Structure formats: C-alpha cells, structure tokens
Amino acid sequence: MNENPQHDNAPEEPWREVHAVALGQGEEGYLDPVTGLWVWTEWAHRKRGKCCESGCRHCPWREAE
Numbered sequence: 001m002n003e004n005p006q007h008d009n010a011p012e013e014p015w016r017e018v019h020a021v022a023l024g025q026g027e028e029g030y031l032d033p034v035t036g037l038w039v040w041t042e043w044a045h046r047k048r049g050k051c052c053e054s055g056c057r058h059c060p061w062r063e064a065e
Contacts, residue, residue, distance in 0.1 A: 015039065019058065 028044035042058040
C-alpha cells in the first residue's frame with residue numbers, strides 16, 4: 001500500500017506546457033499561469049551566461065551547484 005497517495009497521479013506543474021511553448025517559439029520567458037509573474041526560460045538563462053543566484057525555476061546551473 002502506498003503511504004503517500006498524494007503523489008499518485010499528481011498533476012504536472014501547470015507551467016511545464018507554457019515553458020515548452022515559449023522554448024519552441026524562441027521566447028525568453030512566459031507568464032506563469034498560476035501567479036501571473038514573468039518567468040525566464042532556460043534558454044534565456046543560458047543566453048545570459050551565468051547564474052544570477054535568485055533561485056530561478058529554470059536555472060541550468062542550479063543542479064551543478
């Protein structure tokens with residue numbers, strides 16, 4: 001028996017599709033569908049060339065730190 005049923009069939013984060021569309025269109029960011037805040041894409045971070053140390057959602061350097 002699963003002790004944590006909240007993770008079964010958990011919905012994907014609502015921003016994933018919006019991020020994928022933004023990347024596909026070469027956009028640097030998108031509006032988060034939940035908060036309405038601007039979010040930089042991973043591509044925009046790579047274009048910048050370094051981490052800004054703000055804890056960004058799509059930071060490509062976060063895992064390497």
